[in-house]
Amino acid sequence: MSDSLRWLWLVGIFLSGWLIYLLTPILSPFLVAMLLAYLGDPLVDRLERLKLSRSLGVALVFLLFAVAVAVLLLIFLPLLGRQLMRLYELTPQMLDWLQHSAMPWLQVQLGLSADFWQFDRLKAAVADNPTRTSDILGALLLQVTQSSLALVGFIGNLLLVPIVSFYLMRDWDVLMHKLRGLLPRRREGLVMRLTAECHEVLGAFVRGQLLVMLALATIYAAGLMLVGLELGLLIGLLAGLASIVPYMGLVVGLGAALVAVLFQFGAGDWYPLIGVLVVFTVGQLLEGMLLTPWLVGDRIGLHPVAVIFAILAGGQLFGFTGILLALPVAAVIMVLLRHVHDLYKLSELYGESPEVSQEASPPA
Template sequence: MITPPASPQRGLTKAQVLLIFLVLTAAIATGLSIFSSASTVISLFRTATAGLFLPILLSLIMTFLLDPIVSFIERGEIRRTTCIFIVYFLIALLLYFAANWFAPHWQQMWGSLKTDMPRYLSRMVMFLNEAQTNLQSRFPIIEHYDLPGRARQLAEQFLAQILVQTPKSALRIGTLMILGPLFTFFFLRDGHRTMRAFIGLVPNRYFEMAHDLYYHVSRQMAHFIRGRILEAFIIGMVVTAGLSLTDIGYAPILGLFAGITNLVPYIGPIVGMIPGILIALVDLGMGGQFWWIVIVYVLLAQVVIDNFILIPILISRVSNLHPLWVILAIIMGGKLYGVLGMIIGVPVASIIKIAILETRHYRRTFTLPGAVQDNDQPTA
């Protein structure tokens, strides 16, 4: 009698189950340990570099601005280090004469502004009371809303925040005055050499693509930064000149504020015109000079000079971002780094776009060595 073969056992033995349990436990423990270590390392890295982000960023901006001047002086067969020191000396000399010429005027304007600030605040409260009365007469639903009190509360919170941040800001400015020129010096002297060393680490089959990508990104970012700085300077000068034709005070301060805030796309110009319009409304009333100031801010500076002349020539051909992406970059940058993030959000988005487009163009134009063609395969 032939016995049928024994069927293989289904399921796992106790030893196999125990082994799988031990392996899974070890894998989970190892993963948790790696995650905890990585989180600790990232936290330590962020703590160690928290005060270096702004100096490095400003140093990179200064490097893009000063590199053409250094390269121009270097053509005279002068060592690059000597050229950098020459540029630093010229900048220090220019700042010295500018400070001696502007200091008395700025001190007088700041003193007058401190004296007039209570008057501006009281007139603003009066305007808010009138606006609240008109709104409550038309919309009874907001009868119990205290608009002047809410505005006063926001102003007090803003001033308190300024007072709290003033010592920290002074410390940061001192740090920037030391680290900014130091980092800029090394970026100007060794920046190209350092980037060539990093690109040299790229595998040979991707070397040309990495080199072209670095070249296009650095060139377009240099044009973008120089264009934005020049745009802000021109807008500030236009606003200062336009306000100087009226009886409004503090035209240089208002022009400087309008130029700086113009660095933030879309939102910055609106913020930059608010102080000038409020001061004109308080000091000049709703007369012809007030409407001229509105024309200077809105029509002359933003529509004609900025949108029709500066942006098409200096900015559009470099960034060329859709307005939706610009708004998203501003919002995300503001969430991460505040006002500074709103300013650098657009350049970072431009870098990402350039990297994607250049990589796509390279892959379409050239065949990467990693892609093996059918006709290149050896025949049997």
């Protein structure tokens, strides 16, 4: 490849990236639709092998997704709503517990000054501003009015996702075949090997890690509710979602559960504390020895720091959609970087020529 052609490729890649960045506000539904189509394509392929048409298979997969979402909403949404209302009711009591029990104990242990926490000032600030409620409501109403177009756009994007997903899922194999036909003939084998490896990693993460998160959320929520924790379902779901980052679910869930146990049962009752520790210990053992090896395997290999950076970078660039797509994209980038590393180890930039190696070696 000549230098001018290389520069042309670099300029084209730069302009494409800049265009994608400018189109970020409208890309979210298409990215989510691509993810759903990727998840549903294997199911549609299996239905096709059962002599069903592609369109009918896509419709059945969409019906399966809709039923699963509806069942989850009907079962968990009322329970989760009651948990959130209970948390709202307990918030004033938790603040009093923090002020009169937890903070004084920390103050004595750490040797802090008497007015270090300034709870009285906080309460006074809240008590002095009840007359401004109308102003706050007016400002909130103004903000909602100004954001009406954004709300309409969000609803439109939400409705656009299933439509785009349907057409992508129906034509997925055709699109993949056409993209393969556009590959340079001399590089087709290499690109297809990279694509197959990326597909393996994505399948391991998307279908495996999400199942691990769901299993951990179920284990934590059921165990904490059996212990008798009032907010067990909420804390269990939070711990399961946080487990997308290694050990983050354990830290967040165990910390929140211990605080909830101390507030609900007091420091003198050891049985709920032991129960919470047993629940998270069992969850971690099942994750390490059964769930992750069985559902995910060791094909992803993302370092925890890389996971945290990928999630933060995805949220900064694409918002909530970027958070959802951060780790699958990071897994694909990891596969490509692995091959770039192999090429670098074979290049002249990394290695030395035989003449240089002989001159640098000491005489015998």
